[in-house]
Amino acid sequence: MAEFDLIITGGTIIDGTRFPRYVGDVAVRDGKIAEIGGKIDAKRGARTIDATGRIVAPGVIDPHTHYDAQIFWDPYCADSSWHGNTTFVVGNCGFGFMPCRPEDRERYMLMMENTEQVPLAAMKQALPWTWESFPEWMATLRSLAKGVNIAAYMPLNSLMIYVMGIEAAKSRGATHEERLEMRRLLNEAMDAGAIGFGFSFLNDQNSHKDIDGSPMPSDSMRIEDAYYLAEVLRERGEGVIQCLCELPPGRVSNRFAVEEMARISGRPVLLNIITALDGMPDYHRSLLDWLDEMETKGLNVYGQAFVNRSWNQLRAIEYDVWQGTSPSFLEFNLARTAEGKAAIAADPAFVARAVEEYDPAMWSGAGGPIETFKLVDAQGAVGYSKYNGKLLGEIAAAEGKHAIEVFFAIIAESGCYADFRTTLATSEDPDKACEILQHKRVVSGTSDGGAHVKFHCGGQYATDNIMWLARDEKRISLEDLHYSLSYLPARLYSFANRGALLEGYAADLYIYDFATIGYDREQYVTANILPEGDWRRVCPAQGIEWVIVNGEPILHNGEITGATPGAMLGVRGAQFDRDCLADLRIAAE
Template identity: 30%
Template sequence: MQFDILIRNGTVVDGLGGDPYQADIGILDGCIAEIGKIEGSADEEIDAAGKLVTPGFVDIHTHYDAQATWSDRLTPSSSHGVTTAVMGNCGVGFAPCRPEDHDNLIRLMEGVEDIPGVVMTEGIPWKWESFPEFLDFLGQRNYDIDIGAYIPHAPLRVYTMGQRGLNREPATAADLAQMSSIVSEAIEAGALGFSTSRSLNHRSSEQNLMPGISASESELMAIANGIKRAGIGLLQFIAEFSEPETDFAMLRRVTEKSGVPMTFSLSQRPNTPELWRTILRLTEQANKEGTNIQPQVYCRPIGLLLGQKLQYNFFFFSPSYVAIKELPAHERLTAMHNPETRRKIIAEFPADVPDSVINRSLVDLENIYLMTDSFDYAPKDQDSLAAIAAQRGVPLAELAYDLLIENNGENVFYAPALNYAEKNLDAVEEMLKHPDTLFGLGDGGAHVGIICDASGQTFMLQHWVGDGGRGSISIGQIIKSLTLDNARAMNLMDRGVLAKNYRADINVIDRDRLKLYRPEIQYDLPLGGGRLTQRANGYTATIVAGEVTYRNGEPTGHLPGKLVRGAQPMPRVNIVTLTS
């Protein structure tokens, strides 16, 4: 048989959760045509001896809503083995939207997801108003991965209610009917579901709370029923859970009464380090009683990246630094080398810091670490800036200042903000292993100046695999969590598995060479804006719909990725375990 691509001699981890096995994979017309010992030839053969062959990774929590309108490469995610990404999370996005509300939605995205407003103003073409028109625009474009989208709550509410929606006023019966109808229309056009945020940390660039933060249960029910009426979809939430039992009960009622599955963000918070256990207990109880709720968890600390050339650093709130922070990076660095400026900024540390998890993390030098290539994302106390200052016998703020301007201002520092309350990853491991959780929260496309967590898939393979990593999770289960579990949660039944007739979304991975480089700034946004990216070694090939998109970490120029419209049916296969 003649194939387009033949992957020979690989160690196949098929996404079903079982042990690896040796097999060849033949690809034809964008799908897997054969698996086993294959006799045949191909236009291209990939020797995968000694390497893992896995399904392409499915990333269910990204924010490429803006990037997807101006770029055909959805990095960093696509360079870490991701072949399908879901955007529109957390209730922010750009459709539906009337022309007069463009700036409102940009300010929301700028504040919540840390994407510069001027970049979006320049880059977003706004060739749509309704959500179906937004999908039509995306559907005309090609990418290095497939993308799917939620309809987000903020634009939905503003489109329906105008200024009343932005002001967080209660929705009228007419508002509820219109929102429900728009959501149904979006699902029919191909939305994967609906997303919203009830987080106090999510604010516009003008510090206004999200339009949907206090939406009533009746509003959420109307939206959920809009999904149910139109077909298949998902509810995606981020919530405070400040009153865990009460807040969870409301979300549970919405998903129970509507029958629409739900997913939400879950992490260990420093001020309530045991709250995640309560939420998992409530989730487990609800699911045993027939609901479908799956928290999304991340695989390491959700950390802030600080530096002289980045958006934030430990002196961000010092008045003498505020006076120079808007200068171009090279001019700011020159000013910081001035002895008098140095003296003033150090004397002002830590200044008056507005109270929030992020702001507190900026000045907690006991929990800030200098990054290197192959950085340990479970850093030890003895590696913190405070410990280094004590070892050297120098004042802590002076050491931090000097490291900040050292190396031409290129140094990058890591401040774990979530998932590291006890200075270890024990809570993360327990969350990852829980049968009700999904892997997510990488936030690809967002937080371009302070967070770079879209490399989580690579970290999972480095850190958590039990046969050589630090963790105790089998390679089969790791790959299943990155592929099949997420694909099924999103109702994308045609991917996430290496089996005959499934999509040929595939990674060939050399685990011995897997390496994460230190995050770096890449100036490729509109207007030359910078964003954090992170490179990796070890991906021999990434294949999307039967075309090699990355080879040894470098893009090939092929762009087979497309918009995924709605639920995708399972291919006809003869493997019983695929339907179990």
């Protein structure tokens, strides 16, 4: 009988701790790294992988995803896992499906569709709804065959709605009795493995709107209710709080809430987002300076980076990130159907109002100013097909019109199916990117994986950082990048024995060719991989040869192996891993 389940030979090991790279072997047994560093006789392993000339690195831990629904139809969480992501945190921004009363299931799915653009039809097809409480949801996820690891916040919107009812949750603060019940349920959830709680707090400026266009409960909440829940984490001495409370200047900044929750809880609080803006070169620096200030105050606050060269490739029928830019775009989005949107776009009075309300500064979170959107394919708007590949600003100049007028004309003529692409959704300034990623209190990754699937891909953020900042620009070492991508978030979340390639640590890792790692920088791919053959955008990886979770290969050169070794991770770390892996072994037997 072989001593090891797997031996990876001859690779260049970047262990995630910032220790200098070295060439060596990795031996895996029972899902963990048993030996690492020296030459290991291949005869001691049941299986070997030759990694000569390749990088062997810890699997990426993505702190901000919305795979809450997709994990039920896709055990591998495409396309994030294609890029070496092995662990995903869900329940972000306060959105999720637990706890949920049976009568509220439809409403929860509608909210998830409207805020995160997870298709309603897919959720109806795939969600088994075998739970009401958080522990019941956790039990369902633990029994689900998964190719990747999942950890979950208690989503605050779900908790508020469950206890208060949706109308009360959106219109008033919690009563004393309701606070006590939310406190009880949070403790119950954390006993079952929740890693803390997550929410957004952006008042009426969040692009995540409810189905009627109003703010979500946590955005309009009495922040003292969140402070009360932060006390739970202080008393338990465990857990993390995620808070989306910062949008670029001119919109909203509620950093005070993060500071107060860090003070009350004594636990890590993760503020998102921190991103670079070419039009506001000092914006990210103000946030980095603020993180330093929090540290001097003894508060454990981190920033969550959105630093990668992703974009939105969109049709107006699916896109709604612009609904927070002006009242007219919110009205446009609420039309819902292609016919309704096309009719509004054809209304001269509406278009004139949209032009009057247009403020480019409000579009930083919607993909950049409308002038910078590129017309990819005019579809039925044949009068504009000659401009395919041109920016809307260029088309507007040629037509002698405002870019908003051109935009709505194309939408009206195409029946809402013209294809556009953002070109300034993120900054491509490597200096700004490096400033953010190299700050000691910044965690890499805001993929939004599982969300916005018909217009955005973000799971390639680690691949982009490696090819852009480490290889092409030579600004950041792989040692620093993989620390930020894996070990730092593992420490932040208290994922015991994860995030690094060390003996006794979970064998979550990936193997890639540094010279060829990448992805198509021009366009996403359309793939029919949603339930019932529906389509979505994906971003295939290049140069990534193996992705391994808990010691088992789940992907080889982009092909799924069929293995499902994923675990549910909780604040107790390794104990939840062992329980889950034991369950999987028993099920296999």
